[in-house]
Amino acid sequence: MFEILDILGTMAFAVSGALTAMNKKMDPFGVFIIAFVTAVGGGTLRDVLIGRTPVGWMMNLNYVYIILLGFVLAMIFKEKLDGFRKSMFLFDTIGLGVFTLIGLEKGLEVHLHPVICIALGTMTACFGGVIRDILCNEIPVIFRKEIYATICIVGGIFFFFLKSIELPENLVYLATSVLIIFIRLMAVIFHWSLPTVEKN
Amino acid sequence: MFEILDILGTMAFAVSGALTAMNKKMDPFGVFIIAFVTAVGGGTLRDVLIGRTPVGWMMNLNYVYIILLGFVLAMIFKEKLDGFRKSMFLFDTIGLGVFTLIGLEKGLEVHLHPVICIALGTMTACFGGVIRDILCNEIPVIFRKEIYATICIVGGIFFFFLKSIELPENLVYLATSVLIIFIRLMAVIFHWSLPTVEKN
Amino acid sequence: MFEILDILGTMAFAVSGALTAMNKKMDPFGVFIIAFVTAVGGGTLRDVLIGRTPVGWMMNLNYVYIILLGFVLAMIFKEKLDGFRKSMFLFDTIGLGVFTLIGLEKGLEVHLHPVICIALGTMTACFGGVIRDILCNEIPVIFRKEIYATICIVGGIFFFFLKSIELPENLVYLATSVLIIFIRLMAVIFHWSLPTVEKN
Numbered sequence: 069m070f071e072i073l074d075i076l077g078t079m080a081f082a083v084s085g086a087l088t089a090m091n092k093k094m095d096p097f098g099v100f101i102i103a104f105v106t107a108v109g110g111g112t113l114r115d116v117l118i119g120r121t122p123v124g125w126m127m128n129l130n131y132v133y134i135i136l137l138g139f140v141l142a143m144i145f146k147e148k149l150d151g152f153r154k155s156m157f158l159f160d161t162i163g164l165g166v167f168t169l170i171g172l173e174k175g176l177e178v179h180l181h182p183v184i185c186i187a188l189g190t191m192t193a194c195f196g197g198v199i200r201d202i203l204c205n206e207i208p209v210i211f212r213k214e215i216y217a218t219i220c221i222v223g224g225i226f227f228f229f230l231k232s233i234e235l236p237e238n239l240v241y242l243a244t245s246v247l248i249i250f251i252r253l254m255a256v257i258f259h260w261s262l263p264t265v266e267k268n
Numbered sequence: 269m270f271e272i273l274d275i276l277g278t279m280a281f282a283v284s285g286a287l288t289a290m291n292k293k294m295d296p297f298g299v300f301i302i303a304f305v306t307a308v309g310g311g312t313l314r315d316v317l318i319g320r321t322p323v324g325w326m327m328n329l330n331y332v333y334i335i336l337l338g339f340v341l342a343m344i345f346k347e348k349l350d351g352f353r354k355s356m357f358l359f360d361t362i363g364l365g366v367f368t369l370i371g372l373e374k375g376l377e378v379h380l381h382p383v384i385c386i387a388l389g390t391m392t393a394c395f396g397g398v399i400r401d402i403l404c405n406e407i408p409v410i411f412r413k414e415i416y417a418t419i420c421i422v423g424g425i426f427f428f429f430l431k432s433i434e435l436p437e438n439l440v441y442l443a444t445s446v447l448i449i450f451i452r453l454m455a456v457i458f459h460w461s462l463p464t465v466e467k468n
Numbered sequence: 469m470f471e472i473l474d475i476l477g478t479m480a481f482a483v484s485g486a487l488t489a490m491n492k493k494m495d496p497f498g499v500f501i502i503a504f505v506t507a508v509g510g511g512t513l514r515d516v517l518i519g520r521t522p523v524g525w526m527m528n529l530n531y532v533y534i535i536l537l538g539f540v541l542a543m544i545f546k547e548k549l550d551g552f553r554k555s556m557f558l559f560d561t562i563g564l565g566v567f568t569l570i571g572l573e574k575g576l577e578v579h580l581h582p583v584i585c586i587a588l589g590t591m592t593a594c595f596g597g598v599i600r601d602i603l604c605n606e607i608p609v610i611f612r613k614e615i616y617a618t619i620c621i622v623g624g625i626f627f628f629f630l631k632s633i634e635l636p637e638n639l640v641y642l643a644t645s646v647l648i649i650f651i652r653l654m655a656v657i658f659h660w661s662l663p664t665v666e667k668n
Contacts, residue, residue, distance in 0.1 A: 089611070093664045097618055098611025112517065117312065119321025121519025126584045143665065184326045198403075203598075205607045207405045211289070211298025218297055264293045265343065317512065319521025384526045398603075407605045411489070411498025418497055464493045465543065 073245075074170070075134055077163025080156055081107040082138030085200050090146060092204050102200055103139045107131070109196035114171055114188050118178050161252045165245035167193035168220045172227055172244075186224030193220045212264065215255050223248040273445075274370070275334055277363025280356055281307040282338030285400050290346060292404050302400055303339045307331070309396035314371055314388050318378050361452045365445035367393035368420045372427055372444075386424030393420045412464065415455050423448040473645075474570070475534055477563025480556055481507040482538030485600050490546060492604050502600055503539045507531070509596035514571055514588050518578050561652045565645035567593035568620045572627055572644075586624030593620045612664065615655050623648040 085106025089099040105112075108125045115123040125131040171192030175185030194210055194217045201208040210216045227244040235243070254260065285306025289299040305312075308325045315323040325331040371392030375385030394410055394417045401408040410416045427444040435443070454460065485506025489499040505512075508525045515523040525531040571592030575585030594610055594617045601608040610616045627644040635643070654660065 090665045092607060092611075094607075094611045095613060095615075095664050097615075098608070099665050101611060101617075116316055116516055117321065117323050117326065119319070119519070121517065122578060122580060122584075123517050126517065126580055129581055129583060132583060146665070178322060180322060180326055181329055183329060183332060184322075202402060202602060203608065203611070205405065205605065207292060207294075208298070208403065211292075211294045211301060211403070213295060215295075215297075217301075264295050265290045265299050265346070316516055317521065317523050317526065319519070378522060380522060380526055381529055383529060383532060384522075402602060405605065407492060407494075408498070408603065411492075411494045411501060411603070413495060415495075415497075417501075464495050465490045465499050465546070 073162050073166045075130075076159045077166045078107045078131060078134045079138045080159030080163050081196055082135040083142045083156060084160060085196075086139055086142035087146075088200055088204055090142070096143065099143070100136075100139050102203060103142065104135050105203065106196045106200040107135050107138070109199035110167060110192045110194060111170065111196075113195050113199070114174060114192050117191075118174065118180070118188070120174065120178070157256070161249050164193050164216070164220065164252055165223070165248040168223050168248055169227075169241055169245055172224060182224075182228045186221055186228070189224045189227075190217050190220040193217075215260055216252075219248055219251045219255065222251065273362050273366045275330075276359045277366045278307045278331060278334045279338045280359030280363050281396055282335040283342045283356060284360060285396075286339055286342035287346075288400055288404055290342070296343065299343070300336075300339050302403060303342065304335050305403065306396045306400040307335050307338070309399035310367060310392045310394060311370065311396075313395050313399070314374060314392050317391075318374065318380070318388070320374065320378070357456070361449050364393050364416070364420065364452055365423070365448040368423050368448055369427075369441055369445055372424060382424075382428045386421055386428070389424045389427075390417050390420040393417075415460055416452075419448055419451045419455065422451065473562050473566045475530075476559045477566045478507045478531060478534045479538045480559030480563050481596055482535040483542045483556060484560060485596075486539055486542035487546075488600055488604055490542070496543065499543070500536075500539050502603060503542065504535050505603065506596045506600040507535050507538070509599035510567065510592045510594060511570065511596075513595050513599070514574060514592050517591075518574065518580070518588070520574065520578070557656070561649050564593050564616070564620065564652055565623070565648040568623050568648055569627075569641055569645055572624055582624075582628045586621055586628070589624045589627075590617050590620040593617075615660055616652075619648055619651045619655065622651065 082103040085103040086099050088106070089102035092098075094102065108131055112123045112125065115121060168189040171189035172185050174192075175188040180188070197210060197216075198208040223244050226247050227240060230240040230243055282303040285303040286299050288306070289302035292298075294302065308331055312323045312325065315321060368389040371389035372385050374392075375388040380388070397410060397416075398408040423444050426447050427440060430440040430443055482503040485503040486499050488506070489502035492498075494502065508531055512523045512525065515521060568589040571589035572585050574592075575588040580588070597610060597616075598608040623644050626647050627640060630640040630643055
């Protein structure tokens, strides 16, 4: 079950990266690289920072194949992807939940402090998009208006709260991802976003 | 003593990052991340390149708390920070000296060549600002006009010179940081900067 | 022989980086850093991702000295480098071939899958330029119009094909680099480039 969600999330992130790259009029190599870093960039940064090398996607080629598939689909259906907007958004939201959990898990595996684990969860879910935006020469969108990252942080706190009251592990994972997906849906439906900070 | 200087430097770097992010009209999450990478980005890059993982701030939460404090102070006093300009500049200069020394030390710990240690000292002190500028979609300011990095290199050379004449370790550290802080103050007072290079 | 080609390639990459930085009106420190990351950035990223730390240039100072030489030459002859355009292009093309092979080799050393080795070869040859462009606040040129990276991928596939038919190792290396250099020359002579992808 978790694997399928991971695949759907990776695919959605890859397609979203490919679309961003197409909007920047990149060539197919550029589109593929942007799809790739959007999908695995957050996890790669996490692995590098905690010293888990060779990084994840080098040890599990499935990620490469899924991203390749996402890239090909995005290239073929590029005119029609607007019709899949809702499915795409759903997969992307699933990715947000699943990637946060994977990051939390990797942090726990190397016995890091909960605060750092939450940072790793957020990084895994959000920093692929940050690297995508930097490669596309944009200020990362999650630094400006989307509450994307905040949801991961809230999810991470909830995760450790549930663990502290000794809920069974499966339930902790399920509840955390449901919470993240739920807040994300609410955020989009009700147009929640953080206010920007400005010096007057 | 050294710890206090490290704290002051980290705080100053965090506040300077927060201010840059506010000028870019980021949301609070973006402001926090920019404050964070400005403060620990150089040391993180250094740790990753020498294989010291999990990187420093993951093993010592004090950095996270100090940066959080700097972020909160910057958010609260954002209208009034101009009044603290001089203290900020002083802390920032202290950070330059202390961070260079920390980088030199980490290089020596893994037995790297003095030239590489000097590169690591410079990286620790200056590359947080480079990452900050990239995330803010600017050409890094230290590549354009500030002699910031040059001071760290000079400080590093001085450090190894003092070591080679077998001065006591404490004195080497003290003299190097004093030199760095002194040159930096001179540089600002007398508006020293490197000329830009240009093809005619 | 291989060492000489590596030196020529590193030098060419450093000079090309220095020229890009001068066009951006950076100061000498900025020019040096851009020369440095253009020359060793791809290999550094590769080393970090596979966990080969401290990264290559920290263990072999020759790279630092070659880059320093390239930097000095670029600074001195900056007005006249157009006259060396053809030699520069040749060295750069040699670098493309040699760096791809080095990346392939490092991947094999840590027993990674051929697909990942090809990615590492491409990364070694091309991502110094990507980091250079990001530091110069540009969308990486290889994502937009140069078929640079595609040549490395084709070269990598050819490399594993030759290995699979059990050609002697020396011959595999020679043939792969000749192929990469040949395609690159053809690409420039006949103005090959990938079409950009765009959503209408």
